[in-house]
Amino acid sequence: MLQIRDVVKSFGKDVKAVDGxxxxxxxxVVGLIGHNGAGKTxxxxxxxxxxxxxxxxxxxxxxxxxxxxEAIRARLGYLPQDFGVYPNLSALEFMQxxxxxxxxxxxxxxxxxxxxxxxxxxxxxxxxxxxxxxRRRLGIAQALLNDPDILIVDEPxxxxxPEERLRFRNLLGELGFKKLVIMSTHIVSDVExxxxxxxxxxxxxxxxxxxxxxxxxxxxxxxxxxxLGTSDYEALRDKVHVLQAQRRGDVVALRIAHPHAPxxxxxxxxxxxxxxxxxxRYAVQELAA
Amino acid sequence: MIGLVLKTLxxxxxRLRMRRSSTIVALLAVAALAWAMIPDPASGNALIVIRExxxxxxxxxxxxxxxxxSAILFGLGGFYLVRGRMSEDMRxxxxxxxxxxxxxxxxxxxxxxLGGVAYLCALVGMFMLTVLALHALRGxxxxxxxxxxxxxxxxxxxxxxxxxxxxxxxxxxxLLMGKAGDILFFFIWTAQFVLITQVDKPGTSSWAMLFDxxxxxxxxxxxxxxxxxTSFSIGSSSFDPALTPLTxxxxxxxxxxxxxxxxxxxxxxxxxxxxxxxxxxxxxDKVKVARARQRRSPLAxxxxxxxxxxxxxxxxxxLGGRLPGMAGQVTADVALSFTMAPSAVLALLASxxxxxxxxxxxxxxxxxxxxxxxxxLISDMSTRDYAADIEDMTGVVGGGVARRYLRQFAATLxxxxxxxxxxxxxxxxxxxxRALAAVAGVAALSALAxxxxxxxxxxxxFLALFLFGLYVAINATSVAWIDAVGFNGAANTASxxxxxxxxxxxxxxxxxxxx
Numbered sequence: 001m002l003q004i005r006d007v008v009k010s011f012g013k014d015v016k017a018v019d020g021x022x023x024x025x026x027x028x029v030v031g032l033i034g035h036n037g038a039g040k041t042x043x044x045x046x047x048x049x050x051x052x053x054x055x056x057x058x059x060x061x062x063x064x065x066x067x068x069x070e071a072i073r074a075r076l077g078y079l080p081q082d083f084g085v086y087p088n089l090s091a092l093e094f095m096q097x098x099x100x101x102x103x104x105x106x107x108x109x110x111x112x113x114x115x116x117x118x119x120x121x122x123x124x125x126x127x128x129x130x131x132x133x134x135r136r137r138l139g140i141a142q143a144l145l146n147d148p149d150i151l152i153v154d155e156p157x158x159x160x161x162p163e164e165r166l167r168f169r170n171l172l173g174e175l176g177f178k179k180l181v182i183m184s185t186h187i188v189s190d191v192e193x194x195x196x197x198x199x200x201x202x203x204x205x206x207x208x209x210x211x212x213x214x215x216x217x218x219x220x221x222x223x224x225x226x227x228l229g230t231s232d233y234e235a236l237r238d239k240v241h242v243l244q245a246q247r248r249g250d251v252v253a254l255r256i257a258h259p260h261a262p263x264x265x266x267x268x269x270x271x272x273x274x275x276x277x278x279x280x281r282y283a284v285q286e287l288a289a
Numbered sequence: 290m291i292g293l294v295l296k297t298l299x300x301x302x303x304r305l306r307m308r309r310s311s312t313i314v315a316l317l318a319v320a321a322l323a324w325a326m327i328p329d330p331a332s333g334n335a336l337i338v339i340r341e342x343x344x345x346x347x348x349x350x351x352x353x354x355x356x357x358x359s360a361i362l363f364g365l366g367g368f369y370l371v372r373g374r375m376s377e378d379m380r381x382x383x384x385x386x387x388x389x390x391x392x393x394x395x396x397x398x399x400x401x402x403l404g405g406v407a408y409l410c411a412l413v414g415m416f417m418l419t420v421l422a423l424h425a426l427r428g429x430x431x432x433x434x435x436x437x438x439x440x441x442x443x444x445x446x447x448x449x450x451x452x453x454x455x456x457x458x459x460x461x462x463x464l465l466m467g468k469a470g471d472i473l474f475f476f477i478w479t480a481q482f483v484l485i486t487q488v489d490k491p492g493t494s495s496w497a498m499l500f501d502x503x504x505x506x507x508x509x510x511x512x513x514x515x516x517x518x519t520s521f522s523i524g525s526s527s528f529d530p531a532l533t534p535l536t537x538x539x540x541x542x543x544x545x546x547x548x549x550x551x552x553x554x555x556x557x558x559x560x561x562x563x564x565x566x567x568x569x570x571x572x573x574d575k576v577k578v579a580r581a582r583q584r585r586s587p588l589a590x591x592x593x594x595x596x597x598x599x600x601x602x603x604x605x606x607x608l609g610g611r612l613p614g615m616a617g618q619v620t621a622d623v624a625l626s627f628t629m630a631p632s633a634v635l636a637l638l639a640s641x642x643x644x645x646x647x648x649x650x651x652x653x654x655x656x657x658x659x660x661x662x663x664x665x666l667i668s669d670m671s672t673r674d675y676a677a678d679i680e681d682m683t684g685v686v687g688g689g690v691a692r693r694y695l696r697q698f699a700a701t702l703x704x705x706x707x708x709x710x711x712x713x714x715x716x717x718x719x720x721x722x723r724a725l726a727a728v729a730g731v732a733a734l735s736a737l738a739x740x741x742x743x744x745x746x747x748x749x750x751f752l753a754l755f756l757f758g759l760y761v762a763i764n765a766t767s768v769a770w771i772d773a774v775g776f777n778g779a780a781n782t783a784s785x786x787x788x789x790x791x792x793x794x795x796x797x798x799x800x801x802x803x804x
Contacts, residue, residue: 045681048681048685049685049689050681050684050685050689050690069689070687070688070689073685073686073687073688073689074687076685078681078682078685079682080681080682082678083678083679083681083682084677084678084679085677085679086625086629086673086677086679087629087677088589088592088628088629088630089625089628089629093599093603093606093628096603096606096607096624097606097621097624097625097628098682098686099606099610100605100606100607100608100609100610100617100618100620100621100624101609101617101618101621101683101686101687102610102686102687103610103613103614103617103687104610105610105611107607107610139682142682
């Protein structure tokens, strides 16, 4: 469905926000993971045709969308990380405006989508007065207006309360049954239960694109647990990557990312996805160093 | 300590403003303004003409003429340039942080004010440098820098204080933060010119001079004192080359006049008192609700009351969905404009109704009113996506970012034709050139609104120039090139062609910039 071929996006001579990324994506949820400044948003903006790559190709069903952006726009839904709403507009009017911009004739679809995101009771209320969660739900409804084949959502759960996050996660998971959903986040728990693949970015480069299970497999034997006294912990902490440190009385319970046992008494632990990703990131950094 | 805080606040204001793209536009505009203001006498026009004799381009004449004219423009433009920082703070989220700091209202307001004045002084400095360059090219005597500095300070400083004080006051009060404040200031700015006519009248001159922030009244008195006339024109005017040119004395300003200007400057600070007392301090109780619901300004209140009218435009959204490509999107943008401002529906119905039924003799007035309503409505057409932080969402629909610029221009033009079309059609039968002027003028204004909005990212640049142009057009009824939309009946083939070319050039420039 979507092929990204050696895409580079440079700003000036020195800054490469995206550096030679290649990916093949089909229907399903793809989690785009990376720290702030890793290049996730820039990559998504290029797929959404908001910005053009400095070099490389992005093919959608075999059509180069850099040369022919219209080929994807009619089949694209996009929810940016930060967005607002027009003042003085109700949620319904906001949707009607975007429906007209996207050439959507079916007015019933607007009602259906407002129901899908549970905003139908608020359809006639000013969208500007919505909470962050309600606004994001309105945003996703807007993105789904044209029944897109590819849905790009940038940090959709940032700032949402746990209930809203869960609702949002489930909605995106269901959409991913039939469509390609690219979801960027740095909250691993948001994608671990719904993403079929995780694309991991670091400093503009694609470090890995694998299933969560494959990432967990690779991290096994690289995440350790240990209980140390305070002085031992202080002696060790600058030499290893501490994932978690929890004081229990005189003992500090540690989770550590390390290629081998970091200290006497350390036991190999079953990594969580977040720990596996951190272990992978540290390994990449050490390799680069 | 307070001095350090003030310095930091003012420096920060200056830095933020100087980094805006609108500052580049403003700097270029003031340089262009100076060139347009001081014509080459060989062309038959001069900056100052007294009883058809030109005044020699000495330092005092050029300083007085250019400072006098620019005081009018900086008074209006300065307000719109300085305004809007509080809204920026709210948008960026910095407002809440500022509100929670220990800085007092008075220090904060004073810092903002100082920064605003410093910024406008920088623009005035650029303007003065251009005038000096023109003096070197076209002047009749040596460049006397002190004369320039003296005249610019005396003439311009009170006006800058006035503009910045009102900008800070309006930004400090929730209900004046939006378009309502922009329009209200235009009327305040216009009202002060009434005082200039009072300066020469016995019994009223003293107090009138104090409130003459532009300094034009004082300048009239200075000329009267030295040349025994109040009949003179400042601005590009034709003169009789057969008459002997006149010379202004170097020292135009008496001690009394200087005191009057100093007092005017002090009076111009008075709006800061209510600004400090009423400052919203970014309190969500005051500004967040006003911004979110837009119901507290008079214009927003009117729109709130007229909200049911927006239902009339909803079918346009459905129509937009059915029309293919750009036509559908333009229809959607037109519908959005009316839905966001239902008062515009009323204004449109009124202007169309009156234009269709009224006697032909009142059509010029109807046209002026229709253009005024339209200009205010569309001033933010090309900036509203940016202001609402929605650009990324509207940039990925069909046509992308490039077409968005064109469709917003087209929607502006369509709205213009909706407001003025009936009058233009009636003129088409009796005065085709006038009808053509209306179309060319609306097209040029549409293109300029899109260009200025896209380059400066604020609606205020266009709104300020539009309101100023409207004010000039209503007062200078016989000048063809000022009669942009034909309501004075002075437009000719050349002026229509000029506005057609402006429309094409502005549209092309905006499109290229947008890409």
